[in-house]
Amino acid sequence: MNMLDNSNNDNHLPFAAGVGYKPQHFNQILNDAAPVKWLEVHAENYMGDGGRPLAQLRHLSERFPISVHGVGLSIGSEGPLNPDHLARLKHLCDWLNPASFSEHLAWSTHDSHFFNDLLPLPYTDTTLNRICDHIDQVQEVVGRKMLLENPSSYLAFDESTWSEPDFLREVSRRTGCGLLLDVNNVFVSATNLNYSPQAYIDEYPIENVGEIHLGGHDEDEDDHGHPLLIDSHGREVVDPVWALLDYVLERSGPKPVLVEWDTDVPEWPMLQAEATRAQNALHKVPA
Amino acid sequence: MLNPQAIVPEGLSDAQARPAGRRFNVYRNNVAVSLTEAMHQAFPVITKLLGPNNMDGLAGIFLRQNPPSSPLMMHYGEAFPAFLQGMDQLSHLGYLPDIAWLELAIRRSYHAADSSPIAPNALAIDPEQLANATLQFAPAMEVLRSDWPIYDIWAYNSIDGTAKPQSTAQDVLITRPEYDPIPKPLPIGGADWIDALRDRQSIGQAQETAMAAQPEFDLGATLTLLLQGGAITSLTTEG
Numbered sequence: 216m217n218m219l220d221n222s223n224n225d226n227h228l229p230f231a232a233g234v235g236y237k238p239q240h241f242n243q244i245l246n247d248a249a250p251v252k253w254l255e256v257h258a259e260n261y262m263g264d265g266g267r268p269l270a271q272l273r274h275l276s277e278r279f280p281i282s283v284h285g286v287g288l289s290i291g292s293e294g295p296l297n298p299d300h301l302a303r304l305k306h307l308c309d310w311l312n313p314a315s316f317s318e319h320l321a322w323s324t325h326d327s328h329f330f331n332d333l334l335p336l337p338y339t340d341t342t343l344n345r346i347c348d349h350i351d352q353v354q355e356v357v358g359r360k361m362l363l364e365n366p367s368s369y370l371a372f373d374e375s376t377w378s379e380p381d382f383l384r385e386v387s388r389r390t391g392c393g394l395l396l397d398v399n400n401v402f403v404s405a406t407n408l409n410y411s412p413q414a415y416i417d418e419y420p421i422e423n424v425g426e427i428h429l430g431g432h433d434e435d436e437d438d439h440g441h442p443l444l445i446d447s448h449g450r451e452v453v454d455p456v457w458a459l460l461d462y463v464l465e466r467s468g469p470k471p472v473l474v475e476w477d478t479d480v481p482e483w484p485m486l487q488a489e490a491t492r493a494q495n496a497l498h499k500v501p502a
Numbered sequence: 503m504l505n506p507q508a509i510v511p512e513g514l515s516d517a518q519a520r521p522a523g524r525r526f527n528v529y530r531n532n533v534a535v536s537l538t539e540a541m542h543q544a545f546p547v548i549t550k551l552l553g554p555n556n557m558d559g560l561a562g563i564f565l566r567q568n569p570p571s572s573p574l575m576m577h578y579g580e581a582f583p584a585f586l587q588g589m590d591q592l593s594h595l596g597y598l599p600d601i602a603w604l605e606l607a608i609r610r611s612y613h614a615a616d617s618s619p620i621a622p623n624a625l626a627i628d629p630e631q632l633a634n635a636t637l638q639f640a641p642a643m644e645v646l647r648s649d650w651p652i653y654d655i656w657a658y659n660s661i662d663g664t665a666k667p668q669s670t671a672q673d674v675l676i677t678r679p680e681y682d683p684i685p686k687p688l689p690i691g692g693a694d695w696i697d698a699l700r701d702r703q704s705i706g707q708a709q710e711t712a713m714a715a716q717p718e719f720d721l722g723a724t725l726t727l728l729l730q731g732g733a734i735t736s737l738t739t740e741g
Contacts, residue, residue, distance in 0.1 A: 262574055263576055263614075264613060264615035264641065265641070266613050266616065266642070267612070267682075268613070299572075324573070330569070331575060332532045371516065407525070409516075437516060437523065439516070439518075443525060443528065
């Protein structure tokens, strides 16, 4: 594939609202994208050889800055990164020349099995070294700076010796990677593990944030009746997460803010309304 | 990770330092639910034939025996036809594995590389030259042979208003004129002719091969389907 000519795009994510792109919204996005100024795609959905997915992405990239968000690289794996998958990511990024590229602080592959979920890891010196080695490798192969996203957690590892914000700060310092702050994930983890989400944000290296995520979660309970929030991306962003976004933006200043909605995907107007709410939150922030 | 009866690993806890218990199962559950959902999306006709609840159960067994080996979920389920073949309790639905093959092939076609069809007049050359020519096909073209009326069964469960399946064996051709794969039943011998051409036989040799296998082979009807579907990408004549 030849590299796309999207040179007319300012190749960075604007400090504005974006949405996770779903193919069922293709026509509406082209007809009335407002207020959405950029789009994010899951890298793995665009690793086929051709057909409609790549044609749509080519089309959208002529109008919008695109963020490529990987969900399958398994940066937290104990073993080496999958070289085939890394090559596919490089291929996609070389072709699309995206405005941003991000992945997760999580693992999904073990013993060559891929679990299609983002699984947690303990925060120790050993995992820190491994994560940094993997990110060095990703940035070298793909040839771009990546953003690393904080996970949502349902449990804690007794062996962890680093707090998550400190761990992320150190990864960013050593590798030069940026950070993707998922505000819903902070809220979900803080509720599940009983700490203050504002305290997490206060500790978090906010100066390294290149992008912010928002999404909906489901509510459940654990064995002891304690609330257990599940990061499902299947509904609207709840009010406390919007409030946490305001708290973040007051400290970070304007950033690209994305609304994710991946399961039970709604009709376009509903997603558009969420993007409008994100844009309004950005309007309140002094530039 | 996919075994719901397995014990929860040690060293995982909730915020009060109590063992993680069912919190760990959130992860197990997420993995199983997302893969089950992927199977429903990948095999809509199988799901319709079996019913969603049976499909849930079957997918649950399948995904534990065949967890994905790649992060590319677009190809997940390649082992599903063989898995269906091996299920004794489904042996009365002998056509299920072939339907699963068809649904896999439709997905492969959807994600295959783009290509340009030959000009309509490209075949309007000297008949002898044409018989000696070879053809190249689009990456998105797929051919499936079956002892079952798989096109009819697929169409009856996919396209509203389609007639009930007849009980004749059907081979299926999938073409992708633009972005949507289109399955069509192949005329008798069509699959033999296309396979021979894919083995680098000339148009004439392939016709002999197809006639030997199926005396009623209809070259014109097969060629029309291929041209309508934009499945022929080039014609090479001997020097």
